Every structure is written in structure tokens, then in C-alpha cells.
Amino acid sequence: MKMSFNASDFFYPLLKTTPFSQPFSTHKTLTNSDSPTNLSHLVFGLVSSEKAWHHRKAYIESWWRPNITRGCLFLDKDPSPELLPWPQTSPPYRVSDDITQLLNKSEIRAQRMVHGIMELLRELDHENLQWVVMGDDDSIFFVDNIVDVLAKYDHTKYYYLGGHSEFLLSNYLFSFNQAFGGGGIMLSYPLAKALARDMENCLKRYVFLDSADNTTRACIADIGANLSPQKGNHQLDFRGDISGLLSSHPVSPLISLHHFDMLEPIFPFKDRxxxxxxxxxxxxxDQSRMLQQTICYHRQSNWSFSISWGYSAQIYERIIPRSYLQIPIETFKPWVRTPRPPNYLFNTRKPSWDPCEAPHVFFFESMEKTIERNEILTSYSRAWPRALPACSSSGNHSAEYIQRIQVLSPPTKRTEVDRCECCDVVRMDSVKAEIRVRECMTGEIIA
Incomplete structure (x- = not known):
């Protein structure tokens, strides 16, 4: 079956030497720091094209931290006058090297991103460098979570980190052993350096591959390293509405979200x-709690609350155990049509019009830090009326009158994610519910 997309569509043309638009310190020798991993130990290589950057720069600028994050954006050609002067809010740019003669072919889109790993090290190798992160121009990265995840690994060893595609067929057609680059590829410094040293030879060995992600995997395999999958890297090879997935995220730090140009806006009444x-x-x-699902119950009404921190909240009009609520509602469609299931690397549940199964849906509205209680208050407002009768089997307690859910959470980030957090419904009135998030007690059962 021939697919209509390139699995590594973020591997755009890379690298022709041009001056940086912003200054960087570029020490050429490495003395790996023994200090705990922090953001200064990472460099980001972000890939775009001059044409795409006009409408995609808002994605990168939403998470890029000027003068804090290190890295650069690779364009296929010099920016047009409409993009100049180059703003401080964007990563500094470079234009890709022309490697057509090296590979003796004109179509080098797949190889350019791989070559970019070498180019990034050539320009931004510095004395404290521990990790290289490569990504796409329509991906959102959560850099605090990236740092926390990478800090758990020994950066002096060979590590190749990233995520699978959630779409089963993408993995089957390309590889179950590759990181899908739209969700981000993270390489320890020694592995990135070894890959850079063998770059030209490897690109020639695999010149026949038309996938940049698969080329990267093949080159890394020849060095002797394999993928360490990360659940928080999201390639998002889907179409349509992904709110069902984002509302039931696994218990792992959110690292990235890709393909924003191909999906519906994730919030109602807002553009992408x-x-x-x-x-x-x-x-x-608080990035440590982003999309982390917390579930609790209001026994008097027989309601179940499911909170996806920083994104959505849901009320079900019956008591439902976590083992069921953690299964995403299939609001989305696969990247391409397939003859039959399975389509995904995870279980899904179908949307339902049963009033005992269909949730009342609320989306993140605002956030504030409460000084008097030293907590973070996130508010979620009703997206639309559910327009269904009450669930009769659990007492006909309709939640239609609830217009807002307020969630109080600790001001400190979570450092261990071996278990989800728990919550309590602490207050209900005529229009809103108030919920407090906390660590689960020893032996506590969420049911």
C-alpha cells in the first residue's frame, strides 16, 4: 500500500552556510558537564522551508524562549523580505547545505534533515552540550518536560529517544524501531557526534531510502544503538479532532505535539x-501536569470527573472506573483510510449518544496562581450543551447546569510519574464545581 505522506515530513531541506541572524557561543571542544541536566545542555535543530515558515512560525514562537533555548531553524533558502528583519522571538536561522552532488541526485529532501544533525553540531557544539533535539516547524515542544525526561538518562552513553507514530500503519510501513521526527528525535551527545562523523558515508549507504526518520534509524543502527520509545512524543498521524486523545493522555510527561497544520484546532472557537x-x-x-488525567467522583450525584490538566474536563453522569475512562474517545480519524482495524497503537472507545456514556465537555479557559492558598487555579468552561437527557440508571442527576469546573493543584511540579494524581470534589454550587488535585494515598482505589 502506498501512503500519500512522507513519515518524516519535518525533514525539510537543510543547511547551506549563512551567517546567524542572532549570535551564539560556539565552542568547538566538549567537556561534558557533571551538573544536573538543564535547558542550557540542549540544542534544538528545527526544520522548515522558507515558504512554510510564513504561516508556521507561530507554532515555534509559542514555546521558544529567546536567549534561553539554544538552537537554530533550518530553511531551504534565504528568507524573503517579508520575513525580515528576523525577529528575536524566532530561533536564529541557517540555510541548508546543498548535498545534491554528495548524493548524486536532485531529490534529497529525506537526507537533508539527517545531514542537519551534523550541521547543527558543527555550529552549536559547546562545552556543556549533552543532548541534541531535532524537530519540525509545526511541532510544539514542552521544554521543561524534555529536560526532566532527559535528566533520567546518562548523557555520556549512546541514547536515541523519541516516539512511535500512534497510527499503526505508519510504523508498519516505515519501522517500529524508529523515532518519528515530527514528534522530536533526541540524541545523547556521544551518539550525535558518532552519527555526525559517519554522516556522509551513511547517507550514501542509504541513499535509496525516501524517509528521513528511517534513514536516521538506519544510520544509528549501524552505530549499534536502538530506539528508547517515549510515550510523551506525539507524532499525531491523525485527521480531524484529537480532543479525545488529549483528554486521556498516558501517565508520562507531555514532550511534543506534531501535525498542528493537519488537525482541527484543539480548542473550540479558536484557530490553530x-x-x-x-x-x-x-x-x-506547570508543564509536569500538562494533559495528565486525574479522575474523581461526586457520590451524591453519581458523577465521574475526568480532568486533563491544562486542556479539558469532563463529567459523566454515572460512576465509571479509571480503567475505562483512561481509554481515549475516538474523536479523530486515521491519517489514511484503512480496510479494517486495528488503526492505533492504543485502545479507543467510540463516541456515544447514551446519556450514561457521553460526557459533558469543558475546555481550559484560564489559569491563575492563588496567593492566599498557594495553589494553581485552572478553570474549564462548558464547550456546548450536551443536549441529552439525564442518565436514568444512576438517578437522573443531570450535570447540564454546571457551566464551569475549577481545579486547584499544588504549585510544585511533579517529579515522579509512576502513578497518576487523585482528586476530590470539594464544592458544588448552581453553576460550577470545584476540584482539588492531590497525590493519591497509599492503596487508594480510583473506582
């Missing part, structure tokens, strides 16, 4: 760029 900025307002307060 507004949705991106809105999501990042919650991320600025």
Missing part, C-alpha cells in the same frame, strides 16, 4: 495559532 498560544499559557504554569 490561537489554540497553540492558549495551551502554552497553562504550560507556563
Amino acid at each position: 495559532f490561537e489554540s497553540t498560544r492558549h495551551l502554552m499559557t497553562a504550560a507556563k504554569a
Whole structure:
């Protein structure tokens, strides 16, 4: 079966030497720091084209931290006058090297991103460098979570980190052993350096491959390293509405979200760029809890609450155990039509019009830090009326009158994610519910 997309569509043309638009310190020798991993130990290589950057820069600028994050953006040609002067809010840019003669072919899109790993090290190798992160121009990265995840690994060893595609067929056609680059590829410094040293030879060995992600995997395999999959890297090879997935995220730090140009806006009544900025307002307060699902119950009404921190909240009009609520509602469609299931690397549940199965849906509205209680308050407002009768089997307690859900959470980030958090419904009135998030007690059962 021939697919209509390139699995590594973020591997755009890379690298022709041009001056940086912003200054960087570029020490050429490495003395690996023994200090705990922090953002200064990472460099980002972000790939775009001059044409795409006009409408995609808002994605990158939503998470890029000027003068803090290190890295650069690779374009296929010099920016047009409309993009100049180059703003401080964007990563500094470079234009890709022309490697057509090296590979003796004109179509080098797949190889350019791989070659970019070498180019990035050539320009931004510095004395404290521990990790190289490569990504796409329509991907959102959660850099605090990236740092926390990478800090758990020994950066002096060979590590190749990233995520599978959630779409089963993508993995089957390309590889179950590759990181899908739209969701980000993270390489420890020694592995990136070894890959750079063998870059030209490897690109020639695999010149026949038309996937940049698969080429990267093949080159790394020849060095002797294999993928360490990360659940928080999201390639998002889907179409349509991904709210069902984002509302039931696994218990793992959110690292990246890809394919924003191909998906519906993740918030109602906002466009894609507004949705991106809105999501990042919650991320600025606490990335460790982003999209982390917390479930609790209001026994008097027989209601179940499911909170996806910083994104959505749901009320079900009956008591439903976590083992069921953690299964995403299939609001989305696969990247391409397939003859039959399975389509995904995870279980899904179909949308339902049963009033005992269909949730009342609320989306993130605002965030504030409460000084008097030393907590973070996130508010979620009703998206639309559910327009269904009450669930009769659990007492006909309709939640239609609830217009807002307020969630109080600790101001400190989570450092261990071996288990989800728990919550309590602490207050209900005529229009809103108030919920407090906490660590689960020893032996506590969420049911």
C-alpha cells in the first residue's frame, strides 16, 4: 500500500552556510558537564522551508524562549523580505547545505534533515552540550518536560529517544524501531557526534531510502544503538479532532505535539495559532501536569470527573472506573483510510449518544496562581450543551447546569510519574464545581 505522506515530513531541506541572524557561543571542544541536566545542555535543530515558515512560525514562537533555548531553524533558502528583519522571538536561522552532488541526485529532501544533525553540531557544539533535539516547524515542544525526561538518562552513553507514530500503519510501513521526527528525535551527545562523523558515508549507504526518520534509524543502527520509545512524543498521524486523545493522555510527561497544520484546532472557537498560544499559557504554569488525567467522583450525584490538566474536563453522569475512562474517545480519524482495524497503537472507545456514556465537555479557559492558598487555579468552561437527557440508571442527576469546573493543584511540579494524581470534589454550587488535585494515598482505589 502506498501512503500519500512522507513519515518524516519535518525533514525539510537543510543547511547551506549563512551567517546567524542572532549570535551564539560556539565552542568547538566538549567537556561534558557533571551538573544536573538543564535547558542550557540542549540544542534544538528545527526544520522548515522558507515558504512554510510564513504561516508556521507561530507554532515555534509559542514555546521558544529567546536567549534561553539554544538552537537554530533550518530553511531551504534565504528568507524573503517579508520575513525580515528576523525577529528575536524566532530561533536564529541557517540555510541548508546543498548535498545534491554528495548524493548524486536532485531529490534529497529525506537526507537533508539527517545531514542537519551534523550541521547543527558543527555550529552549536559547546562545552556543556549533552543532548541534541531535532524537530519540525509545526511541532510544539514542552521544554521543561524534555529536560526532566532527559535528566533520567546518562548523557555520556549512546541514547536515541523519541516516539512511535500512534497510527499503526505508519510504523508498519516505515519501522517500529524508529523515532518519528515530527514528534522530536533526541540524541545523547556521544551518539550525535558518532552519527555526525559517519554522516556522509551513511547517507550514501542509504541513499535509496525516501524517509528521513528511517534513514536516521538506519544510520544509528549501524552505530549499534536502538530506539528508547517515549510515550510523551506525539507524532499525531491523525485527521480531524484529537480532543479525545488529549483528554486521556498516558501517565508520562507531555514532550511534543506534531501535525498542528493537519488537525482541527484543539480548542473550540479558536484557530490553530490561537489554540497553540492558549495551551502554552497553562504550560507556563506547570508543564509536569500538562494533559495528565486525574479522575474523581461526586457520590451524591453519581458523577465521574475526568480532568486533563491544562486542556479539558469532563463529567459523566454515572460512576465509571479509571480503567475505562483512561481509554481515549475516538474523536479523530486515521491519517489514511484503512480496510479494517486495528488503526492505533492504543485502545479507543467510540463516541456515544447514551446519556450514561457521553460526557459533558469543558475546555481550559484560564489559569491563575492563588496567593492566599498557594495553589494553581485552572478553570474549564462548558464547550456546548450536551443536549441529552439525564442518565436514568444512576438517578437522573443531570450535570447540564454546571457551566464551569475549577481545579486547584499544588504549585510544585511533579517529579515522579509512576502513578497518576487523585482528586476530590470539594464544592458544588448552581453553576460550577470545584476540584482539588492531590497525590493519591497509599492503596487508594480510583473506582
